[in-house]
Amino acid sequence: MKIGVLVNEGPFTHQASDSAYHFTKAAIEKGHDVMRVFFYYDGVNNANKLSEPQSDDRNLVKMWGELANEHNVDLVVCVAAALRRGIKDEILADGFRISGLGQLIELGMAADRMVVFGD
Amino acid sequence: MNKLYTVNKSPFERPALETCLRLAKPGGAVLLIEDGVYAALKGTAKSALIDANQGDMKFYVLDSDLEARGLAEKPLIDGVETVDYGGFVDLVCKYDSVHSWL
Amino acid sequence: MTDQAAVEFDTAGVKKKFMFVNSKAPYGTIYALEVLEMILISAAFEQHAVIAFVDDGVYQIKKGHNTKAAGMKNFSPTYGVVEMEKEDADEDEDIDMVWRIVVEKESMEARGLTEDDFVVEVEVLDSAELSELMAEQEVVLSG
Numbered sequence: 518m519k520i521g522v523l524v525n526e527g528p529f530t531h532q533a534s535d536s537a538y539h540f541t542k543a544a545i546e547k548g549h550d551v552m553r554v555f556f557y558y559d560g561v562n563n564a565n566k567l568s569e570p571q572s573d574d575r576n577l578v579k580m581w582g583e584l585a586n587e588h589n590v591d592l593v594v595c596v597a598a599a600l601r602r603g604i605k606d607e608i609l610a611d612g613f614r615i616s617g618l619g620q621l622i623e624l625g626m627a628a629d630r631m632v633v634f635g636d
Numbered sequence: 637m638n639k640l641y642t643v644n645k646s647p648f649e650r651p652a653l654e655t656c657l658r659l660a661k662p663g664g665a666v667l668l669i670e671d672g673v674y675a676a677l678k679g680t681a682k683s684a685l686i687d688a689n690q691g692d693m694k695f696y697v698l699d700s701d702l703e704a705r706g707l708a709e710k711p712l713i714d715g716v717e718t719v720d721y722g723g724f725v726d727l728v729c730k731y732d733s734v735h736s737w738l
Numbered sequence: 739m740t741d742q743a744a745v746e747f748d749t750a751g752v753k754k755k756f757m758f759v760n761s762k763a764p765y766g767t768i769y770a771l772e773v774l775e776m777i778l779i780s781a782a783f784e785q786h787a788v789i790a791f792v793d794d795g796v797y798q799i800k801k802g803h804n805t806k807a808a809g810m811k812n813f814s815p816t817y818g819v820v821e822m823e824k825e826d827a828d829e830d831e832d833i834d835m836v837w838r839i840v841v842e843k844e845s846m847e848a849r850g851l852t853e854d855d856f857v858v859e860v861e862v863l864d865s866a867e868l869s870e871l872m873a874e875q876e877v878v879l880s881g
Contacts, residue, residue, distance in 0.1 A: 540725065591745040623747050
């Protein structure tokens, strides 16, 4: 199945990013095609390469980047939401790209299932 | 269409589960994740929410979120099934579309 | 934009039923504003849409928002654009796009509101009717 994921919240403050990550990983392991993970609202903060969690805690920004690189998952950050929150190319983490909100609508059109993680 | 609904907030915090059940079409399923898992516990002031809808909907709860909150050994409302993330993915595929109540 | 290569999907001819569910009060959080941006983008793709207001979401379309003292962006005027998109789609036979702006009756009445309190024309549906409509929607984007 072709699956789309929308992440509405940033790392750590809400569990949304963790839940979305584990769901995405499980879907890939089951052989599904996670076409794109779209980051909107505070979700854009998952792409901030300056994030420095404590050493005994998970590093969500890196985890998403590794998932993108190992499994070719398209991680897209909404440009309007990103600008609002100061997420720009110069601090964009590995594995992410910034693009328009249209990429979310296209994802909804192309995927068989759309799952939203938020607050 | 038979839908999968996800609810991620505690019924004590927010009306999301209540609204979800009011607007859900019978024949669907509800998956409780994150703080939503508290709704699956037997014997709370909110257990009636699920009890009242057992006939119309199937109820599931994410095991890792129960464990994280120290609820793995607590009795769940009869009929609520636990799933892992693999099970979550299967539910997404089994039902026609997903509606996340936030 | 960025170096990561853009990924294209083949969506030619795809027409889906999108639903935007608004359940939160305005201004305390940004969801109302950013969902509006999603709604307007979906018009560019000529997708069907149900814009639903339930629970505190009904307050998002209430008349009389005055954000001057609070210093926040008043997004009420943007609903006028949504309404225009809807009217264009309704009137133009060449546009195959059905948009509905709906309010849940129970949510509205619980908050002492009526249809006259809203900045846009809405369809008021009771829970049973809204439930039927929601069940038909294929892509649900909750804010």
